[in-house]
Every structure is written in C-alpha cells, then in structure tokens.
Amino acid sequence: MEDQNDNDSHVAVVMVPFPAQGHLNQLLHLSHLVISYDIPVHYAGSAMHNHQAKVRVQGWDSESLTKIKFHDFQIPSYISPPPKPELSFHFPVHLGPLFDIPKHLRKPVSELLEQLSKKYHRVIVVHDCLMASVVQDVEFMTKVESFQFNPISAFYRFLGSWEEIAESDKPFQIDPSVNVPRCIPSDEGTMTPEVSRFFVDQQKFWGIESGRIYNTSRVIEGPYVELLEKLLGNDTENKHFVLGPFNPVEMSGNQKRHTCLEWLDEQNKGSVIYVSFGSTTSLTEEQIGELATGLERSGQKFIWVLRNADKADGFCSKKDRNPELPKGYEERVKGRGLVVHEWGPQLDILAHQSIGGFMSHCGWNSCIESVSMGVPIVAWPMHSDQPRNAILITEVLGIGVMVREWEDRGKLVSSVTIESAVKRLMATKEGAEIRKRASELGDSVRKSVSKGGASSLEMDAFIAHITR
Missing domain, CATH: 3.40.50.2000 (Glycogen Phosphorylase B;)
Structure with missing residues (x-):
C-alpha cells in the first residue's frame, strides 16, 4: 500500500x-x-x-x-x-x-x-x-x-x-x-x-x-x-x-532507556566525562591500560564505552573478544566510573545533564552531536578528518582541549597525559571557561x-x- x-x-x-x-x-x-x-x-x-x-x-x-x-x-x-x-x-x-x-x-x-x-x-x-x-x-x-x-x-x-x-x-x-x-x-x-x-x-x-x-x-x-x-x-x-x-x-522520551542512563541520573550535573572513540577505532591493550589508569587517577566521574570497532560486514558478534581492562578495575572504580561493553546511546548520553565533557576521536558525527548538546571535548584524533576537526574544536571554537598533538600519534599516550587532559577540562578555571563557551554555543545551535x-x-x- x-x-x-x-x-x-x-x-x-x-x-x-x-x-x-x-x-x-x-x-x-x-x-x-x-x-x-x-x-x-x-x-x-x-x-x-x-x-x-x-x-x-x-x-x-x-x-x-x-x-x-x-x-x-x-x-x-x-x-x-x-x-x-x-x-x-x-x-x-x-x-x-x-x-x-x-x-x-x-x-x-x-x-x-x-x-x-x-x-x-x-x-x-x-x-x-x-x-x-x-x-x-x-x-x-x-x-x-x-x-x-x-x-x-x-x-x-x-x-x-x-x-x-x-x-x-x-x-x-x-x-x-x-x-x-x-x-x-x-x-x-x-x-x-x-x-x-x-x-x-x-x-x-x-x-x-x-x-x-x-x-x-x-x-x-x-x-x-x-x-x-x-x-x-x-x-x-x-x-x-x-x-x-x-x-x-531534544531527545524523544518514548524510547526504552539504556541502563547507563539510570547511573547518570544519580550523578551531579556536569560531573561526568563521557569516553568513546566511535565505531571504527580499536586501541591496543597497552593503550587501554593507560587510559583506564588515567581516568581512575583523574578523580573525575566517567562513563566509558569500551567495545570492539565495527567490522566491515556488520556488527561485532558476541564471540568476538571484548577489549580487556586491568584486573579488578571495574570493581575498583564502581560508583565513580561505569564501563559499557556494548554500543552506547551516544545522543542520550551527551544530552544528559550529568555529562560535563566528552573524550572523543573527533569524527564529525561525534563533534556535531557534542556541539549541539553544549558538551566540550577532550580531543584525541585517530585518523581521516579527525586531526583537523580537533583543531576546529580546540583552537577555532575554543570548546575543547587536546590530549596529544597529531605528530605524536605513533607514541603511547601515558596515563599521566590522559589524567592531565581530563583534569584540565573538568577541574580547572580554564576548563570552566571552556565548558561555559561550549554551553553557550550549544544554546545558539539549538536556537x-x-x-x-x-x-x-x-x-x-x-x-x-x-x-x-
């Protein structure tokens, strides 16, 4: 019909x-x-x-x-x-x-x-x-x-x-x-x-x-x-x-809510940093370990979507091995950090009032979603257009901080560097100004x-x- x-x-x-x-x-x-x-x-x-x-x-x-x-x-x-x-x-x-x-x-x-x-x-x-x-x-x-x-x-x-x-x-x-x-x-x-x-x-x-x-x-x-x-x-x-x-x-309220949103409901406004590197990026086990340690030592609350990158022939199957975290990590950060081992509802997460920052690969889809929700970015570009998108976010718009420069892409990013970037956005006067600019830009975009x-x-x- x-x-x-x-x-x-x-x-x-x-x-x-x-x-x-x-x-x-x-x-x-x-x-x-x-x-x-x-x-x-x-x-x-x-x-x-x-x-x-x-x-x-x-x-x-x-x-x-x-x-x-x-x-x-x-x-x-x-x-x-x-x-x-x-x-x-x-x-x-x-x-x-x-x-x-x-x-x-x-x-x-x-x-x-x-x-x-x-x-x-x-x-x-x-x-x-x-x-x-x-x-x-x-x-x-x-x-x-x-x-x-x-x-x-x-x-x-x-x-x-x-x-x-x-x-x-x-x-x-x-x-x-x-x-x-x-x-x-x-x-x-x-x-x-x-x-x-x-x-x-x-x-x-x-x-x-x-x-x-x-x-x-x-x-x-x-x-x-x-x-x-x-x-x-x-x-x-x-x-x-x-x-x-x-x-x-503005997110539709008639969808089934992901359980991670219930955890976010319990957190203070703007207190959580969201960590996700999109559908195409996989990190080495060593880099995952450094990221885990950096998030833990930052003292900031976080929600981390940690999953395998998409394959060309569709979704990751359940038999695919998920990236491994340091032993006992999730139990250690329980209450302050939440790790999601599946596809995360990114728009719902970014729109949540508890989110105060987004550690991102700076794919344009993620950038435009984050900007439209008024969320500042901790930029960690991986490939394609992402390095220049990161410059747009951090240098032109002034609504983010860089994890590491593009010329250092072949080096392991240490937990100390990650901790510093997270704290810079979430726990400094400079970060507060960045978050304010991001919020104001988000308001303008929504209008x-x-x-x-x-x-x-x-x-x-x-x-x-x-x-x-």
Whole structure:
C-alpha cells in the first residue's frame, strides 16, 4: 500500500549513504528531517548496512522511522578482517571491503531512480560525496537531480579544497591569522594510499550535482561556509545548503532507556566525562591500560564505552573478544566510573545533564552531536578528518582541549597525559571557561534549529528549492 505522502507529493528524495556508521547515521537523521515536511524519502543501501542504521538511530519516534522506505540491496558477500589496533596507525584498514561496495550499488540505485522518475515530477538524490560513482547515471536522467552530501566539517572541506589549488591559481587571498589557525596538522598518516585512491576515483564523478549539503551550522562554522561558497561558487546551479545539525537536539522520551542512563541520573550535573572513540577505532591493550589508569587517577566521574570497532560486514558478534581492562578495575572504580561493553546511546548520553565533557576521536558525527548538546571535548584524533576537526574544536571554537598533538600519534599516550587532559577540562578555571563557551554555543545551535532560527530557515529554503 502506498503512503499518503506518496500520493500528495510530486517530489521524492533518495538518500545514498556511504556504508560506515558515521555516514549512515547522518543521512538517516536528514531523512527524518525531510519526512517532517511530508516528502517521501527512500534510503538506499545494502540490507546489512540499512539494518545497522535503523537499530542504532536515536532521538526520533518509531513512527517517523516507519515512514522512511528502505531499499535493501544485496551485495556480494565478503569476509571482514578483524581490527588491528596499532599505535602508529589508527586508520581502520579492516573496513577495506566497504570501499568495494559502491561498484555493486550503481545498477540497483539507477534502476530505483528510473522507477521513481516514472511516478514523480522530480526525484532528488542526496548522495554521500564518497558515493558519487553510484549515482553517476543521474547526469542522463531528465527528472532526477542530485545533491552532494559532505559528511565532514566546512573547516576540513575548505582547507582541503584550498590546499589543492596551486598558490599562483588561488582565486583570492585569505588572512592566515584569521582563517587558518597555527599548527594545522598535515594529512600524513590520516588514511591509506588505497583509500586515497578511492577518494580520487569518486571525485571524478563530482560536478553533476545541483548543490552541496553540509551537516553543520553557520552558527558553528559561518566563516568557513562563506569561504567555501566563495571558492566553489554559490549560485542557482550550484548552491550550498547548511542544514545541520541533523541530529535531534531534544531527545524523544518514548524510547526504552539504556541502563547507563539510570547511573547518570544519580550523578551531579556536569560531573561526568563521557569516553568513546566511535565505531571504527580499536586501541591496543597497552593503550587501554593507560587510559583506564588515567581516568581512575583523574578523580573525575566517567562513563566509558569500551567495545570492539565495527567490522566491515556488520556488527561485532558476541564471540568476538571484548577489549580487556586491568584486573579488578571495574570493581575498583564502581560508583565513580561505569564501563559499557556494548554500543552506547551516544545522543542520550551527551544530552544528559550529568555529562560535563566528552573524550572523543573527533569524527564529525561525534563533534556535531557534542556541539549541539553544549558538551566540550577532550580531543584525541585517530585518523581521516579527525586531526583537523580537533583543531576546529580546540583552537577555532575554543570548546575543547587536546590530549596529544597529531605528530605524536605513533607514541603511547601515558596515563599521566590522559589524567592531565581530563583534569584540565573538568577541574580547572580554564576548563570552566571552556565548558561555559561550549554551553553557550550549544544554546545558539539549538536556537538555530528551532522555528525561525538560521538552520531552520535554511532547511525551509532547501525544501522550497527541491519542491519548486
């Protein structure tokens, strides 16, 4: 049976996410936002990764999720190698099979677009910038229009685009003292050569889109959005839509609460630091030991999500060995620290009034969620865009502290260093000022997504543009 939305709308939206958690999650959040305008949304990906996105999404009521039409495409089976944590190189090479998936999705996604174009006046494709090859046939479809989604910060995207242009060819000058903080980390060690080649291959299909979408806010990154618009153009044929944060900033109360939230209910406001390194990072046993000791010695309350990184072929199975803590550790910190050995409800945790800080790898998904909840960050970047996101958080926005510099990424981070970073944020005058700035920025971001706010108006403009 067709949804009432399908009968009323002359436009449909198709989301094509890259199949890694931080990418899946962002476009599923955007799907809910578009659905709220009574526009039908189709979410296209492999059956396995669609399932992953659905069971982990937070903050939306179940009725909203049922309105999204998931297209579960079958892809060839593959074996995912186990994560290999190394001190010198944290890029998740075990996710290598994910970079083969786009070539298997081009045909089924193109067929879906053809089918929908027979039913709707216009079909809007929102595709991850890493899935450009999947939607390349849009160029030859008269009723289909594509928009490139950038799952990264405007800061990171601008710096990368600016650095690609030879000095003699730069179209305008920027003031480094204003626009580019000191000590911008290099991209060295952020990804493998194979992944770099994949990115270049996807860039070959950039340029057919009608605009770019960003999961950020002008309240957070206004100067860098403006620089991007100036550098890449912002006109009727190539518009920039700054629609974030996509994630809900007020959590729905009709979901089953995780038991860790009951523990947080018992803690004082702003007294707990949340520790999580996302879905792709695994730490060595030695590093886990140092982190455990550093948290214990800091004297601060903490909630630590400690689990294996996701495999390329889905969730970690129960037979996978969880990372080990020092013997007797959990009993020793009982009452002051809580260790969660499974997927943690990150948005619920960040939104809880007991949370006063977030030790994070600085993936953009985690950054934007933390900023939107007004939570400052103890930055510990691991790979990809994370080192530069950490600079945005600590140097540009002034809402975090750094655990260690990027050039020291190959060294073991000692318990003393970790203890110092945690205390600096949670137990010093400087930390109090940082927490105050984070709280004020969070307030501004939440106002921007409320009715009449800057991000809300920009979302209205995007909807008006695609339904014109």
